[in-house]
Amino acid sequence: MKFTGTERYVATDDLQMAVNAAVTLQRPLLIKGEPGTGKTLLAEEVARALDMPLLRWHIKSTTKAQQGLYEYDAVSRLRDSQLGDARVHDIRNYIRKGMLWQAFESEQKSVLLIDEIDKADIEFPNDLLTELDKMEFDVYETGERVQAQQRPVVIITSNNEKELPDAFLRRCFFHYIAFPDRDTMQKIVAVHFPEIERRLVHEALEVFFQLREVSQLKKKPSTSELIDWLKLLLADRIDPDVLAQQDPSSAMPPLYGALLKNEQDVHMLQRLAFLARRGSR
Numbered sequence: 001m002k003f004t005g006t007e008r009y010v011a012t013d014d015l016q017m018a019v020n021a022a023v024t025l026q027r028p029l030l031i032k033g034e035p036g037t038g039k040t041l042l043a044e045e046v047a048r049a050l051d052m053p054l055l056r057w058h059i060k061s062t063t064k065a066q067q068g069l070y071e072y073d074a075v076s077r078l079r080d081s082q083l084g085d086a087r088v089h090d091i092r093n094y095i096r097k098g099m100l101w102q103a104f105e106s107e108q109k110s111v112l113l114i115d116e117i118d119k120a121d122i123e124f125p126n127d128l129l130t131e132l133d134k135m136e137f138d139v140y141e142t143g144e145r146v147q148a149q150q151r152p153v154v155i156i157t158s159n160n161e162k163e164l165p166d167a168f169l170r171r172c173f174f175h176y177i178a179f180p181d182r183d184t185m186q187k188i189v190a191v192h193f194p195e196i197e198r199r200l201v202h203e204a205l206e207v208f209f210q211l212r213e214v215s216q217l218k219k220k221p222s223t224s225e226l227i228d229w230l231k232l233l234l235a236d237r238i239d240p241d242v243l244a245q246q247d248p249s250s251a252m253p254p255l256y257g258a259l260l261k262n263e264q265d266v267h268m269l270q271r272l273a274f275l276a277r278r279g280s281r
Contacts, residue, residue, distance in 0.1 A: 030172035054110065077094045106150060
């Protein structure tokens, strides 16, 4: 089976090639790109398109690689032993399977999402090298070896907050999701709002891309923020003529809170608008 995108996800030719190459090579697909460009959603749509179950492992700064394999709850076993619980005689009762274990033992080929791997400690990727390469690991408490019945499709996302180790990168197929151009963005908008007025889309994209070109912005608005903004424009029935008069250097876009996410950018644009109005007098 080949991934060609879905009716809910616009995948460029390069992205389709990357997904299918990773599946063919049986290597993890490492996806990088700006926040809000659909990296996490890609895993969901790949699973949906290929009719596979999806297992999500969302990484935090405190996440350890061992948690993806399994966790041994020694505290619960000690408590049960003090209470005379018969469960203490089988250590397997205190082993909690992680997402990798669940993916390995699945009888049906699955998609495993390791989301935002760059949030974890720098050694986190290296601690998973063998498991992702050989698709097996040992459970030291029981002495058993867990091997993948069906090699899962592994999709790993990163916001590039920190560099990943070279040894880890060598084992992945890499793809960077470039920010969509205007034509691709129009297709994305059409997926979310199939009946939206074309002129509203045209004017909204003009404001959106002009805003992204403001070099002083600390955080440029992303695709997901554009979708939220359009939803608000439709809900408030904003006339396209209102947007046609907008220029980020001279006025604040309506409902700008959907596009701008920190006070520095808001204050900077307000100052630019003030200076533009003052200069036009």
